[in-house]
Amino acid sequence: MTSPSPSLPAGPLPDLARPEVGAALFSTWSAGTPERQRATVEAIAATWDSRPWPAPDLLSYNVYTGTDGDTLMHHSQWTGEEAYHAFVQEHRAERVADIDSAVPDIKRLGVGTFRRYRGFSGIPEGTTPAPGLIVVIDVDFDAPDPALRRNWIDTVIETLHAVPLPGLISADFHLNVDGRAHLGSDRARVLNYAQWTDEKAYEAAILDDGRPGGPAAADRLRNLPGFAGSESRRYHFARGFTPGTVGRQ
Template sequence: MTTPGSTPTPTPTPASAPAPHPLRTTAFPDVRRPDAATALVSAWIVPDPGVLRPAAEAVLGEWERQPRPDAMLSLSVFLGADGRHLLNYAQWTDDDAHREWVRTRRPAAIGRVDDALPGIERPGPVRYRRHRSYVPRRPQQAPGDRPTLLVTPTFATTGPDAQRALADTVVDELVRAQVPGLLGAHVHLSQDGHRALNFAEWTGEEAWRTFATGEVAARLRAAIAALEGVTPAAPLGAAPQLPGGPGAAEAPDASGTPTPTHYRLYQSLVNIPASAPADTRDPISAEAPANALAPRATSSEGA
């Protein structure tokens, strides 16, 4: 309200208003949230291990200080076991909003990171959509169980049919086996039909090693090997097998740097909280909404 003769106080426009402060958390992302139609997965390769944590902090800090579109739901940054790789897992409601951010804001944000931390390589993101998930029946989980280890077996595929066959094979076998220590396996399919990624959440390294050397992993490797149009492939172009299988050791990517498949969460940034926590939905073999699976063109734009 103004008094006679006073100057009205201007109302800030949405563009000039400060961005609401997002939530920082040490929890893994809610991979199954239904509004996440697009998952952008990208690696940053740092020049030495001493840059790994500063780079993780830098990318989260850039997102905190800039205006964020509501289409940007969350960003989780994972630290690679080799000390050289960051894995960025970003959830968006749609690709067009992300491309607009890339066009208008990414150059300045990345420029500030590179000024502070030169020498980071960015091979580029892959655009995925989550297709199917396995989570164990709740009685098999101890109260308070939460993932501490991310394992990311990735596969090259010849098209959508091969992608879906792989997803069905992985999830169906895990549903039968109910692997101890595996808190979630979320199969993501790239939008171009050429990749599939298993975002596998484990209680820790010991549980993963027990699985990787056991009968369930052996059956799963054999089942995947029998699929047409499916070839193990590292996230950045190397070729490790399913964790625990022959060739599962880290292999060099296109830059000559080993690509890890094991990561620890640094932090997650939640811009828009999920309307319904994943734990309230079907705990077994949940599928993504059908309208989230429509194919779209991929892009090499940065995440």
Template sequence: MTTPQLPDLARPDAGTTLISEWMVDTPDRQDRAGRALLGEWSELSARFRPEAFLRLSCFAGVDGRVLLCVAQWTSDDAHLAFVREHRAEMVGRIDREIPGIRRPGLVRYRLAHTVVPDDACDDTTDVIVARAESEPASDAARWAEATADRLRTTPPPGMGVAHVFVSADRARGLLYAPVTEANDVAGARLYRLLGTVAGPSAGVDGAGPSGAESVF
């Protein structure tokens, strides 16, 4: 099975980027929940072929306790219409298999800045994610701009192309960056890509129609 590739978070057809965490508590549950999530989305994408669904990427927190889900859709409205019809059944199947998963909630993000270091290397499946939570709108935007400026001036060693987001409600900021070595970005958490599901059209970074890639 092919090794999955990190998503292109700057792809122009992605009108929204949806990021959420699942609290799973143990490495075994993390592994099982990741398999179940990727399997469910692969099946849904193949069966219903939602053209607005571009890609789902599932990451494992290196502490073995968390799954990070990064989904790209053409619009929030298209995503909401699809999940209203299919999410409850999908999540129900996963929860019957792995009871007790906690889901704090999904945040809808818009790309604000992309930073390309001179020696950027994206040949990795590791990423760091740092957040500015529950900030006023003006502070979240300023955080995003300041974070991007700092990375342009002094990018951490081993950082790939970094993306800085502001939430659709303008209340949160988020940094996502591939890394090839440990770094000291304040407040960042390290995740490793488990697998991806490409949408029915696959697009510029897909694996083919309804393509699924996994390291399991």
């Protein structure tokens, strides 16, 4: 089941290439049903809109609804990971308590910290189409060497230039980094945040849709050293919060 795109203005989309971003945090919640998913977004908005911006080192906070009618993705941009930990100590508990009061029994499925490595743009410079779908692909590697992950990303971007994907607006590739215990992971990962014009274009791309070189390009990426598999989730952008847009109630 797909979740509907929001009918009200969602706020600004984040700039993933923003140079001040020292840490990008991604986490996932499970709400359970489309109704609870929508209620959770409303509770998040009420909680954040009614409070002052918590820290100057938080550059943006963004919420996305999964097309499965269950999950929500949280994406926050920080000047550094330490700023996030300070927020957790000083501000997170009261905000989570308000959200949980409105929608009990939300499942928190984990959080990871990343840094953007490279990006790809599939649109002419100066154009900014609004994405109808955001796909987040979590890629696993079987060795910790960061060079393997960088080489894989470089090859993906080279492939995208050689075999264009109609409907792909952009793809931003992030490397996971070590953090404190609750952020750390023994998984060597790449997170690809891709913006698409719509779900139809994405479906055509993953089916290759008769594109020359499509299957060969995919096989090349799967066979690169270190690649251990991937999983993807589809989202709609629900709300974006930035300094100056909250705390006005």
